[in-house]
Amino acid sequence: MTASHDDQERPEPREAPEPQEALEPQEALEPRVGPAAEGDPSSHPYHHPAAGWGAARSVAKVLVHERALVDGPRAIMRMNHENRGFDCPGCAWPDDTKGLHLDICENGIKHVTWEMTHKRVGREFFAAHSVTELSGWSDFALEDAGRLTEPMVYDPESDHYVPIGWADAFDLVGGALRALDSPHQASFYTSGRLGNEATFLYQLMARELGTNNLPDCSNMCHEASGRALRASLGTGKGTVDLKDWEATDALFIMGVNAASNAPRMLTALAEAYRRGAQIVHINPLVEAAATRTIVPHDFTGMALNKSTRTSTLNLQPRIGGDMALMRGIAKAVLEQAETDPKALDREFIDRHTTGFDEYRTRCQETSWEEIERQSGVGRDDILKTARVYRDADRSIFSWCLGISQHEHGVDTVREIVNLLLLRGNLGREGAGPSPVRGHSNVQGNRTCGIDHRPTEEFLARLAEVCEIDPPAAHGLDTVGTIEAMHRGDVKVFVGMGGNFALAAPDTPYTCAALRKCELTVQVSTKLNRSHLVHGSRALILPCLGRTEKDQQRRGVQSTSVEDSMSMVHLSVGMRRPASRHLLSEPAIIAGMAGAALPDGSTPWEWYVEDYDRIRDTMAQVLDGFEDFNRRVRLPLGFRIKQPARELVFLTPSGRAEFSAAPLPDVVPAPGTLALSTLRSHDQWNTTIYSDNDRYRGIKNLRTLVFMNKDDMRERGVSEFDPVDITSTAKDGTHRHLDGYLAIPYDIPHGCAAGYMPEMNVLCAIGDYSTQSDQPLMKHVKVTITRAG
Template identity: 75%
Template sequence: MTASDVNRGPAGPDDGAVGRTPTGGDGPADRKRPSQRLYNHPAAGWGAAKSVGRVLVKEHAFVDGPRAVFRMNHENGGFDCPGCAWPDDIKGLKLDICENGIKHVTWEMTPKRVGADFFARHTVAELSTWSDFALEDQGRLTEPVVYDAVRDRYAPISWPDAFALIGRELRGLDSPNEAAFYTSGRLGNEATFLYQLMAREFGTNNLPDCSNMCHDASGRALQAALGTGKGTADLADWEAADALFIMGVNAASNAPRMLTALADAYRRGAQIVHVNPLIEAAATRTIVPHDMTDMALFKSTPTSTLTIQVRVGGDMAFLRGVAKAVLEESAHDPKALDHEFIGRYTFGFEDYRALCEATSWEQLEEQSGVPRADILKAARIYSASDRTLVSWCLGITQHEHGVDTVREIVNVLLLRGNLGREGAGPSPVRGHSNVQGNRTCGIDHRPTPDFLDRLADACGIDPPREHGLDTVRTIEAMNEGRVKVFLGMGGNFALAAPDTAYTAQGLRRCALTVHVSTKLNRSHLVHGGKALILPCLGRTEKDHQRRGVQGTTVEDSMSMVHLSVGMKKPASPHLLSEPAIIAGIARATLPGSRTPWESYIEDYDRIRDTMAQVLLGFEDFNRRVRLPLGFRIRQPARELAFLTPSGRAEFSAAGLPDAPPPGDVIVLQTMRSHDQWNTTIYSDNDRYRGVSNIRTLILMNGEDMRARDIATGDLVDITATARDGSRRRLKRYRAIEYSMPRGCAAGYMPEMNVLVAASDYSRQSDQPLMKNIMVRVTPSPQQ
């Protein structure tokens, strides 16, 4: 691929880049003047309340908004928040909500509509010049549409005709592997199961999903170390832990309900260590909105007892430093290690001990960017704790060495037996509702033989056995003409994926692209030769089928499965549920199928009965999911049963990566703003980082800026050189000084996804290196 320059400004029809965020209206608008100020208010609290109020007013959600607040994340007929995957409260809290969840729900419940008249007014070429905010802000899609190449417009199409078009294209392929079936985390468990069943009955394991870009490193590491691809801790463990290590996550924006757990932990005297290059709002203090007394008194609670500013990519060296300190302490204090646990339940300890002893403190300081004294502070907290829990997110996983780093987390936990008991264990934070459920229910391009055997027995199909394509390899295959049909269930693939222009080019090379969506987005405009947009019900809406209103299930970050039932009338009578859309595609594509698609859609209990036969831990599914709070999927490692080759929890003895960047290179990490959810941008503001009216920015260390003769507010060019030698450039971004280690920088996704080449992915996890982009930053030339 040749070098590319990506400029700020609206995305043109050919560059695949993101657009600017306007102030609103039926199209693009001028950008306001950017500003920055320090924001020292507590996380959540009245700032969140004011933000929620503005959103409710803007979306005219004066009735449905408050109703949603009292139905979201509730047992007994409530609906699951379509935002993050943080577990629901286990004690009956009536306001188990957060600012971003309410934004997400009201964004879905908007009264604005996108129908045939809208598409009649606007060509795809025109819409391609709009910002991403403007596209989504037009409102809910109301009917299926098909691309008309002659008029360069989307036009209405009936559901039967849309399904027939998909069926013809899929049946006409030379091989089922010429199709890819993408999934975002918004898909419920029942739809997920049907989707993978359809793809495998069709004959392919090409099931890329958003986990390929987020937490595959976690799954692979935990599977190798413990024999399970998930964390073992649950919400009760968060409430019992003596020490919590929070790594690589900005909880105040990405999992705001975690703030309640952190505030409660602080109040009971637990130690809370935040490890992150940036000091985020969640690592300071909070006012929990449902704590009425604290809200009335403006009383905040600290959410941290120690903050470690590790260099980008230096987390593994920091963890090894903690382990080295504990092992050194064990030389004079036998209680520093849990010798009984290590001897009885682990494998590979002596090799790991030798590796830690051979690693010098100088190397650990250099690689982590953390002084030895601060590493020792964290190690003392760990050693003094009887029950320690470690939680992490994408700041840990989106690196070349993400699998090794997660395994190092497990190493540290094993040293003191922090597994299989209350208040302890690994606890990854999933950033999207039901993304973990997608993987549990079969969305996996590398399915296990055992899973395929159970699927074959229960469903009477002969599923393919060869591994399919993940996200990175799907993009490559589309560009090479090996994938000709792309079907996306939710999400905004063109913006969520790396190498934005290359991804868009691949989508355009497809014979057919199909997107099942609730709102218009960039992916609909970078379409194949033929294209469909199929509108579906949202999580908040009632799903009426022949046997009555249906509920769907979701799985949270901590393996709890519960029922979600919509509360409001659908945005359009022409919307179908995701299970119904999948069944319609399956009937048109697999005319000889013996799968009871119509019966499944009449009553989702029937889908769950089949799932109970296929999915381990889902036995007696229909009864258990209707219990208060649902049920938790069994985690063998939680019971100290390890499904590993050794039958034990396995230490890893991986070498440390070389984290410090060479020469004048800076390591850039992408991140969300606070007023953003995945690729959905609500505004140009980032309240917790003190930024207003701008997204085209780069946060930098002050010394790095001065060494390059850059002052806060200056315009800079950012150039990334990929592994394949190609270069990508963002021009005229604003540099802002921010507290972080030297050699590190940060900026927003999806705008900065253009800097990540398709070749820049981890060889350990196949995840794009969104948190480890090697860039050079220079002052922009005068214009």
């Protein structure tokens, strides 16, 4: 399989040797699809319930592979336990509020044991393997090599990373930043896992230096959600919490594969079904979470292998067709209101909203034929869904990247809010918008200052409390940073966690941009591709993991995180660090900042001695963090206030605002398909645990494309045939993946799907939403032909 990018220099992919013993699924090279892989994607692989014994077997394999049969179970018993445990470094689903002792999931356990591995990557490893050699390893092999143990600097003469002391590493970063002609020639990225205290120090460092170049993974994930909610409701976050999920009459789950991306949601879905709530899943692919589950702490269900349904209705819109589907539901509700005055909440609309008449007119002018054509869903199914919504007194709409990573992602989220406003599903128990943030503390990062477009109010308070002069001009987001590096305008790139080279779009372009930097700095726990795609000078700075004790001068420290529903709570590591040379993320940030700002007034080292000091400053700067140190130590922590939940709308009108955007045309042109990138089940973001995807019936294969059977037949393609995939960018350039295997799947006609990060090469750097600036990862225009 090969990938290519027109008019761009690109690295040639190579098959990689495995540096360590791999997980069992990696050892068998023969791809398998169907019953042997727990499912048959040509029919229904999701006949197997989510979680249950399949998850238990998977967890057991991981514990054996990582030799964590003692430490693993100990960690599991401490994970997601309030005020005495650590927060799972995986997804951002809220912790149970009722004292559940196994509030865990398969992927969370994988994530933790992956961090707790006994394998180490130190100076001996780097002495034995050059960067050129490591560049030929698979991404699985790189991370499977183990935990990074000491700071390393790239030596261009030998093409090896070599040890460097922490003080010298900080001096290198500080010197490079001080030597820049402008602070805007540096960019400071975070992947989302950073704790709140480190986040605050990170943004403080960047702004004291003089730049708002603070890109983050939200720029690629939920930027559309934040902008839409702020425009509609005056808040960039959802308004509901777990208690609302427990009280709602109807759940609408959109554009998310919960079984893999937010597995603890399965508990809420199963409980909702048992108490009679309606659960509607809306996704081009019917995923495992949309059928049934056996949750791990349901001991009776596990013992009897008895599953619980997790849906009452499944709809499969075409890729990008969600906005038209929402418009259809709204149109049906408005038509019903002509004879049934209870179909709308007119009191709520009149007292708390603006723009209703324009929206009603827009719905009336949108024909059913156009709604069906754009959504890919028949009118009967839309009316059935509308009846579910109409009959429910309280409804929640929850969505993820399948909604946001589109050109019209902002309009789609605003259309969801429109639907909620029609029936007053806001400001009361069991109702409201509930975006699913996919990464632990990505929401906290934005709350605590990682924002390339900060508000004037935030900057004014930061200036007053911290006695700095922060810049007012907007900075660079993720796409802007990549383009600026490529032009040579950004010379220093600091990556705080993550795997930027693979997470970003247009992989060859992104890699070329990183290589043009004068210095790249990666703060990481494990080796990954971004360490091998580096600037003229490069540093690897290893940090503590979420599971490890953070010992500072004034004792063991805790960090705080914010979940997907705005709850802020503490996380305390339990294990001895993987190496005595590791530093915490706050300590690394403070070290870089002190070296870059030697004459500054910020007491960096004093902050790191005791994180309570950081929290005291945060309490003065951040809205909703008043009395931070006391409140975060309460049972379950505290919830950041959400004005829209109290029907206080911080919009220009002071009301919730309807949007009357026209429907976009999302129907693929003849001969083309709309392709969505997605994750396999045995994967977390860019971390690949194996080449398996249990819920979709795949084993030992990642270089594939899921296709509708009719689309395959029209192209003369049979199952497992190699195909060539070509994307066409907005600027007319093409990108290619050759030799991928075609897999028939239950996906709408005109749609296709495949795994990221491999397929990120198909998304051009210039193909980002004009509404949110997000890369269009979920809507890539492609042609697929049988390989010659």
